Amino acid sequence: MSQALTIARYAVQEAIRRRVFTVVLALTAVFVALYGLAVWQVFRRLDDVRPPAGIEPRPFAGATIFGLSMFATMFLGVVLGVFLTMGVVRGDAERGLLQPLLVRPLSRSQLLLGRLLAAAAVCTVYVACVYTALMLVTGLIGDWWPDRIALPGIELAVGVSFIAAVSLLGSVFLSATANGIAVFMVFGSGLVAGLLGSIGQALGSGTLKTAAHAVSWALPFEALYQDGLHAITENTAFAGFILRLGPFGGANAAGPWLGPWVAAYAIVVAALALTGFARRDL
């Protein structure tokens, strides 16, 4: 384990020294500021907001804008996670960075574990900070708070870490650029499937809803996102409204099997990465 922690520390140092954090934090600060401006504008003009019948303007405005911010949080977290992991194996091997490390008493599984720990830790802290900041902005300016405070943030962090793990798996087989493109396409597929689900809900199309549901479980970061969206208005009785939250996929409670499914899926991803890496000549 200590070897994996050494690699994790190395990966975090790399992110800091290469100013990945500086760029991400600067962009995030700009995003949070713009979000604060939007929240201020929305709640300043609450009288102009026309929610569906039976829904108060404040929770309608708060849940809608905070739901949008959750998508942005996830997107930024995914960008960070993918950039931290997309070149870990083949990319670093092609550049000659990997070989000096792997001739040490360091197994390939320890290297992957260390890299995953670093990416997951960085992404989790990042998502937690951004999620908390946006929630505080919404709550303090608009006096609206999500029904579940922690769960949506946790699910976003798990979703982003999951994508980082998929990116790590992709790095075993693909060059850094190809892997980055592939992972973003997978991420986009999940979001588009969520959008199709929302369209299916609006049109009353069972086929679209079923397809979207299947894809959200096949790409469980989408199911985590939708469950997180559901959690922000969990105790509010306006299911028809909350289904429209979020630009790519509406709120859907995933039920008790999501956690075990994500864990099992992650184990399969890890096993594939370890098997592929063990067979790779460097």
Place this chain on the structure above:
Amino acid sequence: MAPAPAPALSVRGLAKQYGAVEALKGVDLEVNKGELVGLLGPNGAGKSTLVKIACGLVRPTTGQAAINGEPPFSAKARRSLGYLAELFRFPGWYSAVELLALHQRLARSDGGATERQALLRLVGLEDAAERAIETMSKGMQQRLGLAQALIGSPDLLLLDEPTSALDPAGRRTVRQLLEELRQRGVAVLLNSHLLSEVELVCDRVAIISGGRLVAQGAPRDLTRARGVEIETDTGRHVHAEATREDVPRLVADLVHKGESVYEVRLLRTTLEESYLEVVEETDE
């Protein structure tokens, strides 16, 4: 009677196939403790593949490699191994000491700052200890690579073109370093295209061509006599068929003719000439 110690590096029947390309076709080679072996061969001969199999970066198709009797993938083998790749890169954002500290942790070396300073001094980088690697020249990075390979006092060093980016002074430093390592009992497999360098420092040379080991032996054993050259007041005379035993007679004949003899040299082919002969024969 105690069993003979395992060689520092042993490869047996090593073959490697990359798709349709056979990089190695059954190579047997040993490097004993304290021995400095040069690995020669044309581009694409399979030298780097052999070295990579020896340090566990590439899996052989058939055959096996062992470091001190242990499989190259094992932690025990890797603890006794130092490696400098032909195409390597270190994180540019690290300083030299940070890089060595990382490798000390991974190699579980307890040498601390003393070891880092000693290694940087050994490769002439003591003044660049805190310098970012990305600001170093290629030659400095290669010297840092050597220092990195020596972390944890390995029993076996696998060096793949370690002097390709060095100037003549840097090459001499590496030669001196290799001689010092041999005195310390460190085994070295040196993969290099610089035949003169190999001839100067190696105890034994192995020549690989077309994925096969085509010749091996001490540099002197791989070269052959090619006559006697005698310098007199009338110029240089080369007797291509003459041997050492012919020298007194040749000198006496010249003196008898009234010539003044200034120098007599026994001629041998260089390692480069012998290498080219062996490789060309193999190609045919």
